[in-house]
Amino acid sequence: MTFISHTGNGRRFVVSDIHGCLKTFRHLLENRLQLTSADQLFLLGDYIDRGESNAGVLDYILRLKTENYQVYPLRGNHEEMILGAWQLHKNQMPPHIKFADRLWDAPDLLDATGELPDTYVAFFKSLPYFYELDNFYLVHAAIDFKHPRPFTDYSTMVWEKQFSYNPGPKIVVHGHKITPLPEIIKRVENRSLIIPLDNGCYYGLAKFRKGLFNFGRQKEVGNLCCLNLDTFELVVQENNE
Template structure:
């Protein structure tokens, strides 16, 4: 169903950007792309998965991705675990349970009257690869399990792994940029400043209120990394 990975080894004429988990924050996503990044058609924009759930406008996020692609912008989205979870729920749950699942995740607009995922969104989800391999980066939703003999073939880890130790000899000089795990802004900035082999980009865009686990004062932003300059571009959550 899904492409294992896609190699993009040629750099664009413009810049290369990667954005972490958007989670239904369509206004914040649009502001980051148009006002902060000021994306051009010469740039490459990589999206690290989890476009849906948590925020209030999952379909708006995907529709904006469609808009960018249809208007000549080079946008490369990845599969996230939330997209896969939705696909699996649509196949495995009965109608009542699936309705509850959609309501809990604020995704009711993603299905039609027959409770089927709308064709344009289903086609989009099924087209998403597990990771992108660039000349100098591996871009993935969650990460890679280097305890596995074949870490670049373990697709479950690419969507769900939380913490992982890197075998640098397998990276061959490339860095890993990933989302999935909400990470304090200071930790993200530190990984970039230290030129780390692994850079997290999920700053928990939807975490804007006190939380029992996370320090929301260090979260609540949508983060973008300029892959060429290692500049971190931050857009505060502006959803209302």
């Protein structure tokens, strides 16, 4: 079990589902939060796909870690998918299936030879499925507390969208399922035992605003949400790509 203690006097922030929206992510951290190396930043997965700066988001996270920021990234289903595609590729997928075809929404991750750089592979492989804190569990999608061994049920942690049971006492903060902003605000204000943070940041991108990907309630989605675990302040950053 990956337990992270609260160090020093720094703040603790949780951010979910960045999906390649680098400008929005950087603005949130650098301008809204003014993140310092004393703070702890927890990221709930899905750093890639949908947006235009997938490699940029990964490079930024890796740079923060190199500069000794306390960054704790988790694995999301999109990281799980790209690792699966990479492993199939290395095990000789049929020749008509190109690895690049498995990255239809994040082609900028590939190098000039069409390969996934070792740096990204190592990063994806290093990602844990959840963190335990003093009063919280952090996970990408859900935790099945009815499972006989819930903290080994990794599939639920990255894929499950139906999450309605938490016996407590620790609060679970998760992403993965796009949740309207009023619902997120309500859960935070009530300090619910299950708090969703994914507000579909990428729906703020022009290519997702209309047509097939129209959420139907556009004013309630399209933001990158950040929760301060100590004050329960919710910082909502509109997509500004």
